[in-house]
Amino acid sequence: MHSASDPYSPGAGRTSYELAGRNALMNDFDLLISRVAAGRTDRGIVLHGLHGVGKTVLLNEFRRRAENTGFLVVSLEGRDAEGGPKAIRAKLARGLLQAGRKANSRGNTAALAAALGTIASFAAGLQVSGIDVGVGARNGRGDSGAFAVDLEETVEDTAVALAERKSALIFVVDELQSLDAGLISALLAVQHQAGQRDWPFYLIAAGLPNLPQVLNQSQRYAEGLFTYRSVGALDREDSAAALAIPAQEQGVTYDPAAMDLLLNAAGGYPYFLQEYGSAAWESAPHKRITADDAKIAVEIGRAQLDQGFFPMRWRRATKAEREFLRLMAIDGAGGSSTATLAARAGKKMTSMTMTRGSLIRKGIIYAPELGQVSFTVPGMADYVRRVSG
Numbered sequence: 001m002h003s004a005s006d007p008y009s010p011g012a013g014r015t016s017y018e019l020a021g022r023n024a025l026m027n028d029f030d031l032l033i034s035r036v037a038a039g040r041t042d043r044g045i046v047l048h049g050l051h052g053v054g055k056t057v058l059l060n061e062f063r064r065r066a067e068n069t070g071f072l073v074v075s076l077e078g079r080d081a082e083g084g085p086k087a088i089r090a091k092l093a094r095g096l097l098q099a100g101r102k103a104n105s106r107g108n109t110a111a112l113a114a115a116l117g118t119i120a121s122f123a124a125g126l127q128v129s130g131i132d133v134g135v136g137a138r139n140g141r142g143d144s145g146a147f148a149v150d151l152e153e154t155v156e157d158t159a160v161a162l163a164e165r166k167s168a169l170i171f172v173v174d175e176l177q178s179l180d181a182g183l184i185s186a187l188l189a190v191q192h193q194a195g196q197r198d199w200p201f202y203l204i205a206a207g208l209p210n211l212p213q214v215l216n217q218s219q220r221y222a223e224g225l226f227t228y229r230s231v232g233a234l235d236r237e238d239s240a241a242a243l244a245i246p247a248q249e250q251g252v253t254y255d256p257a258a259m260d261l262l263l264n265a266a267g268g269y270p271y272f273l274q275e276y277g278s279a280a281w282e283s284a285p286h287k288r289i290t291a292d293d294a295k296i297a298v299e300i301g302r303a304q305l306d307q308g309f310f311p312m313r314w315r316r317a318t319k320a321e322r323e324f325l326r327l328m329a330i331d332g333a334g335g336s337s338t339a340t341l342a343a344r345a346g347k348k349m350t351s352m353t354m355t356r357g358s359l360i361r362k363g364i365i366y367a368p369e370l371g372q373v374s375f376t377v378p379g380m381a382d383y384v385r386r387v388s389g
């Protein structure tokens with residue numbers, strides 16, 4: 001079929017035509033919205049899972065729904081942390097200024113005017129200028145110079161003003177584990193205060209499978225602040241829907257044998273489903289995708305992944321890091337113990353700590369528990385074996 005009509009969308013954060021198998025997660029968020037709109041409180045939401053399972057796409061959908069309801073949304077992502085702690089705090093301040101302006105355009109109140117003043121103070125303290133909220137900085141709020149205190153006052157004033165109109169302030173944070181420890185801890189502290197004092201403020205975040213542990217290590221009370229949802233591979237039925245529904249829309253069908261081949265290759269991972277679906281679309285000459293088409297598509301799809309999804313990470317690894325990844329790949333997808341890796345390398349464990357740390361910072365591996373490391377991407381162990389083979 002023509003690639004111009006390809007309904008699949010392999011790529012980080014690319015919205016898929018069909019968001020298969022995520023109704024329960026969507027309901028969680030809709031419930032939060034309806035509770036807040038009814039003046040009640042709820043918890044924030046934390047999505048955790050490997051790369052490629054569809055967390056960013058879900059967060060984007062949450063953001064869209066929140067904005068449609070008239071909530072104020074401020075977004076951050078882990079990549080913003082690459083500019084350093086100062087830059088990401090400035091981005092947060094800019095997001096608040098923009099949100100404040102938006103709220104103001106929907107009608108002013110005394111509480112909102114006060115909140116805008118606090119936001120202006122907060123932003124000024126972070127040297128952010130250029131976004132005028134139409135109100136001068138407010139003395140004594142958001143301007144102590146202690147970031148965590150100022151953030152809390154800013155969120156308090158904003159959320160309290162929004163509560164009057166049954167709205168809420170939402171921070172959407174992707175790859176939360178990549179933010180610096182100070183910012184994570186400040187965000188958790190604000191969410192904690194919000195819960196205690198009924199401010200409509202919610203942190204909606206996504207990150208790696210160990211994000212719940214990272215948050216608990218930051219603040220012991222983190223466990224009670226959020227609804228934690230693991231996002232993983234889709235089951236067979238939902239995977240089939242992810243392939244079939246976008247095709248159906250254009251009168252294209254899969255032979256059952258073709259469907260089987262593609263589902264086996266994708267292993268339920270949304271990113272892989274998009275990649276193989278797209279390859280099938282390219283490979284099939286007619287509107288019925290056959291097993292022969294699917295066989296070619298599996299080859300093409302795998303080659304695509306080997307040129308994009310996997311090397312995107314492999315290429316960022318140094319020589320020493322690649323050696324570390326090779327040693328990990330021996331253990332397959334289940335993860336490795338750092339003690340075993342050290343023994344395998346014939347080195348002291350401490351001498352591998354730096355490599356481990358830099359691979360974690362690059363987002364290529366993570367620590368599912370103490371003394372363990374795993375790949376952040378499904379299928380990475382096989383890929384590393386293929387390229388080192």
Ligand SMILES: Nc1ncnc2c1ncn2[C@@H]1O[C@H](COP(=O)(O)OP(=O)(O)O)[C@@H](O)[C@H]1O
Nearest residue numbers: 011012013016020052053054055056057270271
């Ligand atoms: N529920 C889903 N059904 C089908 N495809 C999906 C689904 N969720 C995500 N995708 C696709 O998977 C890929 C990865 O999604 P993304 O949100 O970037 O994952 P993550 O943030 O977990 O790494 C994208 O190509 C996206 O279109």
Ligand SMILES: [Mg+2]
Nearest residue numbers: 012013055056
């Ligand atoms: Mg993502």
